[in-house]
């Protein structure tokens with residue numbers, strides 16, 4: 001179900017392609033606390049954190065697990081963000097979709113364009129029967145993207161996770177879902 005050659009996915013403006021070792025400088029933008037404000041993974045503190053992050057992706061690639069893509073702009077080959085499937089349950093044909101776009105490339109529709117393409121790929125090629133995404137209730141841009149990508153708010157999960165924005169408390173998140 002989930003193994004194939006690395007799938008490169010093209011849209012009008014973007015290509016979702018393999019993460020490469022030379023992307024390390026780009027991925028070091030994950031040291032910017034703003035990008036991970038509404039995430040539970042911590043910002044990268046050192047360059048080594050970013051190298052470890054990529055090494056972990058490459059280990060998965062070696063096993064034929066291809067669920068992490070660099071989002072690249074086709075016009076100038078600029079890496080603009082990342083999109084991934086995570087928490088994948090083959091038995092339940094279900095996965096979570098996660099994404100981020102670096103600040104200078106935001107509000108250009110790229111996250112929405114990438115999310116739509118990956119949802120399509122997840123249903124048509126990977127056989128998922130449910131794609132979901134958790135989103136902090138305060139994360140208005142992400143709510144927008146999920147809704148523009150056709151996902152529906154399924155639930156409010158109260159006190160669900162500690163987010164970087166305030167790790168002293170448990171935060172509420174929305175569960176967004178989409179079905180084939």
Ligand SMILES: CC(C)(COP(=O)(O)OP(=O)(O)OC[C@H]1O[C@@H](n2cnc3c(N)ncnc32)[C@H](O)[C@@H]1OP(=O)(O)O)[C@@H](O)C(=O)NCCC(=O)NCCS
Pocket residue numbers: 034035036038098099100101102105106107108109110111112113133134135136139140141142144145
């Ligand atoms: C969420 C994120 C990926 C959006 O990326 P993007 O490429 O800018 O998204 P898009 O351009 O496709 O759409 C963004 C939408 O949010 C809207 N938006 C931006 N800031 C907003 C705000 N403060 N309040 C409400 N809407 C806002 C934009 O106007 C746009 O909607 P529109 O097309 O109706 O005008 C990006 O902000 C990001 O990387 N954030 C940090 C990481 C993150 O939160 N990831 C999601 C985890 S679930």
